[in-house]
Amino acid sequence: MRSPLLLAATALAATVAPLRLAAQENALEVVENWNQVYDAAYHNYQSKEGAFRIVDAEWVRLNDELEQIRRTNPRRTRLLLPEIQQLSEQRTVATSEVRAARRQWHDSGDALISALDGYLDLLNLQMQGTPIGDAFNDLLAEFNRWSQRLEEVESQLGPRLSLELRPMPDVRALDTDTPVQLRNKARLLEEEARRVNNSLVDVEEEIDALRRRQERERSSADLQARYDRFDDIVPPVGDPEVDPPEVVPDSTGTGLAQTPAQRLERLETFRDEVEARRDQLLEQAREFRDEAERRGR
Amino acid sequence: MKRLSLTAIAVLALVLRSGTAAAQVRLDDVSFNMGVASQLYHGDFSAVTVPQIDSTERALAGAGDMGARGTLTLLAQARQSLRLDFDAGMRQFVTNGFQLRNYAPRELSGSLRSTYTRRYRGGTLRVVPTVESRYIADRPPMPLYLPPGYNSAAVDANYSRAVSPGLAVFGRVVGELKDYAAPRVLPALDLLDRRTITPSTGVTLLFRGPSETLDRTTVTFFAAYQYHSYPKQGGLGLPRTDDGLQAGSEFTLDRREAHGFVLTLSGNATRNRSSSRRVEYNAGRIRATAAVELGDDTQLDIAGLWAVKRYIHPQEALVPGEEADNAASVNAEITRFLGDGVRAGIGGGWIRAETNFSGDYYERFSVSFSLTVNPRF
Structure with a gap:
C-alpha cells in the first residue's frame, strides 16, 4: 500500500517541481523586462532633466542680468530680450519633455515594483518548501538581489506618502536636569509635534481627494445600477452590445492588493495615529515645562 | 554559523513578505x-411578446422602487483577487389610462x-461569471x-x-445563456431564448492625467464576432442562428480631480447575417455618458443612446x-450629496x-426622485 502512495507522491513532486520552476522563470522574465523598461525610462528622464537644467540655469542667469542692467544699460537690454525670449521657448519645450519623461519613469517604476512584489512572493513560497542547502541559498541570494533592487527603485522614485510614523523621540527627564535643560527638551518635543502636525496636511489632502472621488464614482455607479436593474434604458432593438473590458490594472502599473476603500481606511487610521502621536508629544512637553517650573522655584 | 544566519534572514524575509498579502x-x-x-x-408600438392589446395610445404610470447592491472582496493579494458584486431590487407600478383595466406590474x-x-x-x-x-x-x-423577465x-x-x-x-470570450422562462399563457416569450458566444480582441491605450491625481484618459478599439442561436425561432426544424461582426471603440476622459468631470463616448457598428433572411441587418449604436460636478455637493449625470x-x-413582420x-x-x-454617505437625486x-x-x-417621459444611502461597515 505504501509503495503506490510513494509512487504517487514522487509523481506529484515531479509534476509540481517543473511547474514551480516554470512559474519562477516566467515571473523572472517579467521582472527583467520591466527592469529594462524602467532603466531606459529612468535614464531618459535623467537626460531630459539634465538638458532642462542647462537651459534653466542660462535662463535664470540672463534674467538676473536683465534685472540688474535694465535701467543702466539699454543696449545690452535690447540684446538680452530676444535671447531670453528664445530661451523661454526652449525652456517650455524642455519642461514638457521632462514632465512626460517623469511620467514614463514613474509608470514603469510602478510596473516594476508590482512585478517585483509578485516575484518576491513567489520566491518566498519556494523557499518555504526548500530544505536548507545549496538550492535554498540560491533562492535566498536571488531574493536578496531583487529585494535590493526593489529598495533601489523605491528610493530612486522618491518618497511617496509614507504611512509609517517615525519612532517616538527618546527624550526623558533626568533627576539631574536643570530647568533650562528641561525647557530645551520640551522645545524638542514641541518641535517634533509641529513636524508631525505638518505631515497631517498631506494625509488630509489625500483622504479628501480619495473620498471625493469615491463618492462621485459610487454615485454614478449606483445610478447606472438602477438603470440596469430593470433594463430601463434598453430599447427592443436587438443587437446585443459588446462593452469593452475594463482597463486591466497592470496596464496602469497599479497593484491588485488594495481597493480604493482599503487605501482610504489605511489613510484614516494613519491620520488618527498621527493625531494621537502629536497629542502625546505635546502632553509630554507640557509635563517637562511643569517640572521645569517646579524645579525652578 | 553562516547557515544559521541565512536561515534567520530567510525566516525574517518570509514573515515580512507574507504580511503584505494577507487575505x-x-x-x-x-x-x-x-x-x-x-x-x-x-x-402605437407592437411587440410580439406582449399579446395583450389595449386600444389606448397613452398611459400613465407611477412607480416606487427599492434596491441594494454591494461588493464582497473575498481575496485581495498582489497577484490575484476575487470579488463578488450583488444587486437586488423591486419595483411596483400603478397605471392609469388603459381601456380594459389598469395594470399593476411588479418587477423583481x-x-x-x-x-x-x-x-x-x-x-x-x-x-467574470454572472x-x-x-x-x-x-x-x-x-x-x-416593460422588458420581459428572464434568467441568464x-x-x-x-x-x-x-x-x-x-x-x-x-483577447476575450463571452458566453451567455438567456432563458425567458415563458409562462404557459405566454409561450411567445420563449422565442427570445438565446445562446450567444462572442470572441473579441482589442487594444487599450491609457494616458495618465495630471500628476498627483488618478485622472486618466483611455481609448479602446475592439472587434468581435458574435454567434447567436435562437432555439425557439426558425422554421423547418432549423433554429435561427445569427453571425455578427462588430467593431467599435470607447473613449473615456477622466478629469474628475483636475476639472470635475468624466466623459465616456462609445460607438459600434454591427453586420448581422442570419440563417433567417428576415433578420439580416446592419446596425450602429452610439452611447455617451458624462458626470459633471456642479459645485462641492452636487453632480450631474447624463446618459444618451x-x-x-x-x-x-x-x-414585413416583427422580429421577436x-x-x-x-x-x-x-x-x-x-445628485445632491446631503451628508456622510447620503444622497438625493x-x-x-x-x-x-x-x-x-x-x-x-x-415614447416614454419620466421624472424621478431617489434617496441613496451608502453605509460604512
Whole structure:
C-alpha cells in the first residue's frame, strides 16, 4: 500500500517541481523586462532633466542680468530680450519633455515594483518548501538581489506618502536636569509635534481627494445600477452590445492588493495615529515645562 | 554559523513578505436606494411578446422602487483577487389610462457577479461569471413597454497584456445563456431564448492625467464576432442562428480631480447575417455618458443612446425581441450629496423606439426622485 502512495507522491513532486520552476522563470522574465523598461525610462528622464537644467540655469542667469542692467544699460537690454525670449521657448519645450519623461519613469517604476512584489512572493513560497542547502541559498541570494533592487527603485522614485510614523523621540527627564535643560527638551518635543502636525496636511489632502472621488464614482455607479436593474434604458432593438473590458490594472502599473476603500481606511487610521502621536508629544512637553517650573522655584 | 544566519534572514524575509498579502473578506460599496417615479407613455408600438392589446395610445404610470447592491472582496493579494458584486431590487407600478383595466406590474431583479483576476507573465486574466434574474408580474400591454423577465448566466473571460506602460492588448470570450422562462399563457416569450458566444480582441491605450491625481484618459478599439442561436425561432426544424461582426471603440476622459468631470463616448457598428433572411441587418449604436460636478455637493449625470438598424431585405413582420429599428434615449439626474454617505437625486428621462417599415413607435417621459444611502461597515 505504501509503495503506490510513494509512487504517487514522487509523481506529484515531479509534476509540481517543473511547474514551480516554470512559474519562477516566467515571473523572472517579467521582472527583467520591466527592469529594462524602467532603466531606459529612468535614464531618459535623467537626460531630459539634465538638458532642462542647462537651459534653466542660462535662463535664470540672463534674467538676473536683465534685472540688474535694465535701467543702466539699454543696449545690452535690447540684446538680452530676444535671447531670453528664445530661451523661454526652449525652456517650455524642455519642461514638457521632462514632465512626460517623469511620467514614463514613474509608470514603469510602478510596473516594476508590482512585478517585483509578485516575484518576491513567489520566491518566498519556494523557499518555504526548500530544505536548507545549496538550492535554498540560491533562492535566498536571488531574493536578496531583487529585494535590493526593489529598495533601489523605491528610493530612486522618491518618497511617496509614507504611512509609517517615525519612532517616538527618546527624550526623558533626568533627576539631574536643570530647568533650562528641561525647557530645551520640551522645545524638542514641541518641535517634533509641529513636524508631525505638518505631515497631517498631506494625509488630509489625500483622504479628501480619495473620498471625493469615491463618492462621485459610487454615485454614478449606483445610478447606472438602477438603470440596469430593470433594463430601463434598453430599447427592443436587438443587437446585443459588446462593452469593452475594463482597463486591466497592470496596464496602469497599479497593484491588485488594495481597493480604493482599503487605501482610504489605511489613510484614516494613519491620520488618527498621527493625531494621537502629536497629542502625546505635546502632553509630554507640557509635563517637562511643569517640572521645569517646579524645579525652578 | 553562516547557515544559521541565512536561515534567520530567510525566516525574517518570509514573515515580512507574507504580511503584505494577507487575505481579508471585506464588504465595500454597499448602497441602499429608494425612489419614486412618474412616467408617461404613448405610441402605437407592437411587440410580439406582449399579446395583450389595449386600444389606448397613452398611459400613465407611477412607480416606487427599492434596491441594494454591494461588493464582497473575498481575496485581495498582489497577484490575484476575487470579488463578488450583488444587486437586488423591486419595483411596483400603478397605471392609469388603459381601456380594459389598469395594470399593476411588479418587477423583481437580482444579479450576482464574481470577478476573479489573476496576473500571469506580464498579463492579466479576468474571469467574470454572472447570473441574473428578472421577473415581472402583470406585464401591461403597449404602449407601456416593460422588458420581459428572464434568467441568464454568462461567463466573460478576458486576458490582457501590457505591451508597454499605458498600452494593453486583450483577447476575450463571452458566453451567455438567456432563458425567458415563458409562462404557459405566454409561450411567445420563449422565442427570445438565446445562446450567444462572442470572441473579441482589442487594444487599450491609457494616458495618465495630471500628476498627483488618478485622472486618466483611455481609448479602446475592439472587434468581435458574435454567434447567436435562437432555439425557439426558425422554421423547418432549423433554429435561427445569427453571425455578427462588430467593431467599435470607447473613449473615456477622466478629469474628475483636475476639472470635475468624466466623459465616456462609445460607438459600434454591427453586420448581422442570419440563417433567417428576415433578420439580416446592419446596425450602429452610439452611447455617451458624462458626470459633471456642479459645485462641492452636487453632480450631474447624463446618459444618451442613439441606435439605428437597417434590414437587408424588405421587412414585413416583427422580429421577436427586436421589434424596434431605431431608438434614442436621454437620461439625466442631478445628485445632491446631503451628508456622510447620503444622497438625493432628481432625474428625468426620455426614450423613443420606432420601426422603419410600419412607423410604429413608443415614447416614454419620466421624472424621478431617489434617496441613496451608502453605509460604512
